[in-house]
Amino acid sequence: MNKKIPCLDLKGQHQQIKKEVFEAFEKVYEQTAFSGGHFVEEFEKNFAGFCDTKYAVGVNNGTTALHLAMLALGIGAGDEVIIPANTFIATAWGVSYTGATPVFVDCDRDTWEMDTSRLEAKITSKTKAVIGVHLYGQPFDIQAAKNICKQHNLFLIEDAAQAQGARYLGKPVGGFGEMACFSFYPGKNLGACGEAGGLTTNNEDYYKHLQSLRNHGSVVRYYHDEIGYNMRMGGLEGASLTIKLKFLPDWNKKRKEIAGKYQKGIKNPKIKMQIQPSGHDSVFHLFVVTTEKRDELLKFLNEKNIFPGLHYPVPCHLQKAYTSLGYKKGDFPNSEYLADHCLSLPMYAELSDEDVDYVIDTLNSY
Numbered sequence: 001m002n003k004k005i006p007c008l009d010l011k012g013q014h015q016q017i018k019k020e021v022f023e024a025f026e027k028v029y030e031q032t033a034f035s036g037g038h039f040v041e042e043f044e045k046n047f048a049g050f051c052d053t054k055y056a057v058g059v060n061n062g063t064t065a066l067h068l069a070m071l072a073l074g075i076g077a078g079d080e081v082i083i084p085a086n087t088f089i090a091t092a093w094g095v096s097y098t099g100a101t102p103v104f105v106d107c108d109r110d111t112w113e114m115d116t117s118r119l120e121a122k123i124t125s126k127t128k129a130v131i132g133v134h135l136y137g138q139p140f141d142i143q144a145a146k147n148i149c150k151q152h153n154l155f156l157i158e159d160a161a162q163a164q165g166a167r168y169l170g171k172p173v174g175g176f177g178e179m180a181c182f183s184f185y186p187g188k189n190l191g192a193c194g195e196a197g198g199l200t201t202n203n204e205d206y207y208k209h210l211q212s213l214r215n216h217g218s219v220v221r222y223y224h225d226e227i228g229y230n231m232r233m234g235g236l237e238g239a240s241l242t243i244k245l246k247f248l249p250d251w252n253k254k255r256k257e258i259a260g261k262y263q264k265g266i267k268n269p270k271i272k273m274q275i276q277p278s279g280h281d282s283v284f285h286l287f288v289v290t291t292e293k294r295d296e297l298l299k300f301l302n303e304k305n306i307f308p309g310l311h312y313p314v315p316c317h318l319q320k321a322y323t324s325l326g327y328k329k330g331d332f333p334n335s336e337y338l339a340d341h342c343l344s345l346p347m348y349a350e351l352s353d354e355d356v357d358y359v360i361d362t363l364n365s366y
C-alpha cells in the first residue's frame with residue numbers, strides 16, 4: 001500500500017461535519033457566547049442525557065475534570081487515592097494537584113484494566129477514593145470496585161476520558177461512581193474542536209459545587225464563597241460538541257465493527273489482544289495488542305506504511321515525575337509488560353474496509 005495508515009486521523013470526521021460546525025460557530029460568534037453560556041449548557045443537558053445521569057458539567061479539559069472531582073470530594077494533602085498504574089498520566093495529576101498522593105495498583109493480565117483483586121491490599125487509613133479508568137474505551141470491573149469501596153467507605157470515581165458511550169452491564173458509563181470525568185480532547189471518541197472536558201453525576205450537591213469551583217468559587221457574580229478556579233468550557237467547544245454528540249453513536253458503532261474485524265481476522269499467535277469480559281461493552285478508543293518483540297513488529301509495520309501508536313510506553317509509577325513516591329521496576333509486572341510490548345493499531349471511524357483488511361493481512365504475514 002502506498003498511502004500511510006496512521007493510528008488516528010481526524011481529518012475525515014471533521015470534513016464530514018464541517019458545514020454544520022461552521023454554522024454553529026457563526027451562531028456563537030453572533031451571540032458572543034464565547035465562555036460558558038447557552039452553547040455549553042445545551043451540550044451539558046445533551047451529554048447528561050447521553051450518559052443517563054442527572055447532571056453534566058462542562059470544563060476546559062479532562063485533567064481539570066479529575067482535579068475538580070477530587071476537590072468536590074474534599075480530597076487534599078495527607079489523603080491517598082488509588083489509581084491504576086496502566087493509564088494516561090492525567091489520572092494521577094488530578095490527585096497530585098490537590099496535594100494528595102496517588103497510590104498505584106497493577107492491571108489485570110488479560111483485560112489490562114485495573115485489577116480489582118489487588119485493590120484491598122492498597123487501602124490504608126489515609127485512603128479516601130479509588131479512580132477506576134475505562135482504559136482504551138473498555139469498562140473496568142465496576143461492580144467489584146464498587147463493592148470494595150462500599151465496604152471500606154471510599155469514594156469511587158470513573159475516569160471515562162476514553163469511553164464516551166461505553167456500557168457496563170447494559171448501562172452507559174458515567175453514572176456508576178460519585179462522579180465520572182470525561183475528556184473531550186480532539187483525539188478522544190467525542191472530541192471538541194478545541195480543548196474541553198466534563199463531569200457527570202447524579203448528586204445535586206456535587207453538581208452545584210463543581211459549577212462553582214470551575215467559575216472562581218462563585219455562584220453570585222463577584223461573590224466568592226471559596227477559592228475557585230477559571231476552568232469553564234468555551235462556547236465554540238460546547239457548540240462543536242453538541243453537533244458531534246449526534247454522530248457519536250454511529251462513530252462508536254463503526255469503531256466496534258473495525259474492532260470486530262481485527263478480533264476475527266488477526267490469526268497470528270505472536271499477537272495478543274485485550275480480553276473483553278461479557279457485559280463490558282467497549283467503544284474502542286484504542287485497539288491495543290501486545291507482542292513479544294514489539295519494536296521488531298513496529299519496524300515491520302512501518303515498512304509497510306502502517307503507523308501504530310504506543311499507549312503507553314511508560315507506566316505511571318515509573319514516570320520521572322513520580323520518582324519521589326519510591327516505586328521501582330518490578331512493582332507492577334502486568335503494567336510494565338504492557339508498556340514494553342503494546343502497540344495501538346489504526347482505529348478511527350473513517351478507516352476504510354480496504355485499510356482494515358490490509359492491516360489484518362499485514363499482521364498475519366508477520
Ligand SMILES: *Cc1c(COP(=O)(O)O)cnc(C)c1O
Pocket residue numbers: 061062063064087088090091133159161162182183184185196197
Ligand atoms: C485524555 C485523558 C485524560 C485527560 O484529558 P485531557 O482532556 O487531555 O486533559 C485523563 N485520563 C485519561 C485516561 C485520558 O485518556
